[in-house]
Amino acid sequence: MRINQSSPAAPKTFEGGPAVPSSPSRELRRAVCACLLWEDQFYESGQSIADRIAGLVKLCPAAEVAQLAIEARTSMHLRHAPLLLIRELARSSKGNLVGRTLSAVIQRADELSEFLAIYWKDKKQPLAKQVKLGLAHAFPKFSAYNLAKYRGDDKAIKLKDVLFLCHAKPKDEAQAAIWKKLIDGSLESPDTWEVSLSAGADKKSTFERLIREQKLGYLAVLRNLRNMEQAGVDESLIRSAISAGAYGSKALPFRFIAAARAVPRYEEQLDAAMRVAVAELPKLSGKTFILVDVSGSMDEKLSAKSDLTRMDAACGLAVMARALCEDCRVFAFSTAVAEIPPRHGMALIEAIQHSMHHAGTNLGHAVSTLGLMGKYDRLIVVTDEQSAQAVGPPGGSAKGYMINVASFKNGVGYGPWVRLDGFSEQILTFIKESEIDEER
Numbered sequence: 001m002r003i004n005q006s007s008p009a010a011p012k013t014f015e016g017g018p019a020v021p022s023s024p025s026r027e028l029r030r031a032v033c034a035c036l037l038w039e040d041q042f043y044e045s046g047q048s049i050a051d052r053i054a055g056l057v058k059l060c061p062a063a064e065v066a067q068l069a070i071e072a073r074t075s076m077h078l079r080h081a082p083l084l085l086i087r088e089l090a091r092s093s094k095g096n097l098v099g100r101t102l103s104a105v106i107q108r109a110d111e112l113s114e115f116l117a118i119y120w121k122d123k124k125q126p127l128a129k130q131v132k133l134g135l136a137h138a139f140p141k142f143s144a145y146n147l148a149k150y151r152g153d154d155k156a157i158k159l160k161d162v163l164f165l166c167h168a169k170p171k172d173e174a175q176a177a178i179w180k181k182l183i184d185g186s187l188e189s190p191d192t193w194e195v196s197l198s199a200g201a202d203k204k205s206t207f208e209r210l211i212r213e214q215k216l217g218y219l220a221v222l223r224n225l226r227n228m229e230q231a232g233v234d235e236s237l238i239r240s241a242i243s244a245g246a247y248g249s250k251a252l253p254f255r256f257i258a259a260a261r262a263v264p265r266y267e268e269q270l271d272a273a274m275r276v277a278v279a280e281l282p283k284l285s286g287k288t289f290i291l292v293d294v295s296g297s298m299d300e301k302l303s304a305k306s307d308l309t310r311m312d313a314a315c316g317l318a319v320m321a322r323a324l325c326e327d328c329r330v331f332a333f334s335t336a337v338a339e340i341p342p343r344h345g346m347a348l349i350e351a352i353q354h355s356m357h358h359a360g361t362n363l364g365h366a367v368s369t370l371g372l373m374g375k376y377d378r379l380i381v382v383t384d385e386q387s388a389q390a391v392g393p394p395g396g397s398a399k400g401y402m403i404n405v406a407s408f409k410n411g412v413g414y415g416p417w418v419r420l421d422g423f424s425e426q427i428l429t430f431i432k433e434s435e436i437d438e439e440r
Contacts, residue, residue, distance in 0.1 A: 011204045011410045012410065013387055013388075013411065013412060015171055015413055016388055017364065017386075017387040019411060019414075020411060020414035021398075022411075023058050024056050024059035025060045028056040028060055029038075029068060030087065030407065030408075030411060030421050031409075032053060032068060032078070032081050032082075032407070033072060033076050033404075034076075034313075035049060035078065035407040035423035036078070036080070037050060037081045037084055037303055039261070039303040040150050040304070041300055043312075044123070044408060049407050050079060051247045053084060053085070053088070054084070054088045055117055057088035057440050058088070058411055065085055065089050066083060066085075066089065069086050070082070070104050070260070073084070073343075074107075075185075075426040076424045076426065077424055078135060079108070079253075080118070083111065083114060083115045086101055086134075087104060087118050087285070088116070089101070090119075090131055093145075094367075096130060096133070097130075097328045099130040099131070100134070102130075102135065103133075103134045103136075104142070104309075106134075106135075108146070108150065108353065109142040109146040109150040110152065110158060112135055112138060113152050113158065113162055114163045115131075115135070116162060117157055129352055130164065130310050131166075131387045132166045135168065136166040137168075138160070138169060139168035140168060140169070141336035144181075147180075149192060149194075150186065155306065160182050160183050163182065193200070193210055193220065195206060196210075200213055202234050203227065203230045203233075207224070207227070207233045208234060212234075218251060219249075221242060222251065222259040223258075224264055225238070225259050225263040226248075231264075235257075239266065240274050243272065246272075246273075246276040247276050248278070249277055251274075251277050251321060252423070253274055253277075253278065253316030253319045254308050254312050254316040254423070256271070257346075257348075258307060258308050258312075260346060262307070267346055271346040271347075272345075274345055275323065275344065277322060278320045279323060283324060283325070283380070283432075284326065284431065285377075286376075286378065287327055287329075287376045288321070288376060288378050288379075288380060289328065289330075289370055289378070290325075290329070290330045290331065290379075290380045290382070291333060291383075292331070292332050292382050293311075293314060293363070293381075293382060293384060294317065294332045294333065294334050294352065294356060295357055295358060295360055295386070296354065297361065297406075298314060298358065299311055299358055303396060310405050310406055314423070315348070315349040315352050316349075317403060318349075318352060320425060321380055322344060324428050324431075329342075329376075330352070330371060331366070331370060333362065333366035334357065334358055335357075335362050335368070336362070337365070338355040340355060345386050355372075360388050361384075361386035361387050362387070363383060363388075363390055363393065364387070364388075364389035364390050365383070365389065366393065367379070367391055367394065370394075371394075374395075375396060378398055378399040378400055378431075379394040379396075380401045381400070381402050382403045383402070383404065383406050384406035385406070385412050386406075386411075391413075391414070391415075392414045392415070401415040401417065401418045401419065401420060402418070402419050403421075403422075403423075403440060404421045405422070418431075
């Protein structure tokens, strides 16, 4: 028997820099919080990331996995990765944890059938008791409108199939009547732009009517700008919809980026609306440096069907961070470091993305360079963490926040850095709240 064997190699990033060894729970959070499930990323395939998530679930306490699934859905606004966590948890977890978590995570009616698609991805098999209970508890959440919108008549797994399998109980006679209509196919179609257009209604009049009647949600407005422009929808009506719905919409900056990219003529209104949407964030006092990764790997699309990249998500966070900070300077880095002019909104995004050639990830060099640029109270780095060299601490006694916007296996947020994953507005809310707690 050989005792004196070679030591395992130290973990490295895909760029070759030394990476931080992580616990399984930390690795799982890193893999999940910026993950659009089964979508390829720059260094890893979507399937390999999903396989890694499944393997890590087995190594983590069940309660931590359940909490992460809820957080990923409610705070990170992810839809499929949380369902995968619960599917993997259902393979071994005992007690009622799976049922309670599944019911909490499902927030849209189509997620009932999406979960079953994930459950049966490898092979069709009977549903675990806790899975049935979770689906049964979630089903009564949804109104007739929700069920009609997402009933999935053209899908392999329909909502009525889920209902038959989980044996959910209606809350009252009115809901029982709605479910009966869902089963027999007589549930009235909702008044949405999708339904109207699929029925052959005129696009122009449909969009204009829905906007006037306030039946077109704000995200639907942003996503349909190109459709509305091509249909000849009244321009003043579109501009007013962009402006009117921004406050309280909680739309993330990258939604506005995508809309402006699709229809540049509305960029001015979208820019103003984006600033309104982020203005509700609580302010951070002191001096802040924001450092945004513009290396080549950040040019990777968020998903195969998306026009948005990891860099767009990072720039969106920079826009929010700039609005959040009372006094800040913004920098971009790749193989070099460049300070960005004091701009806001779309102008800030454009300046970051065109600041330099998108090449390597010299994050260690960038952090040390900022240490020579003056004193600051906090450094917020937005990156995929694939540094080519070791990364030192933030300058002086400053707080350091390493925000990771990818799902790669290894990263560099070691030492005195606070490590955060994802590109939700909750990331910046966490920074504010954690610093308030420290001051108490």
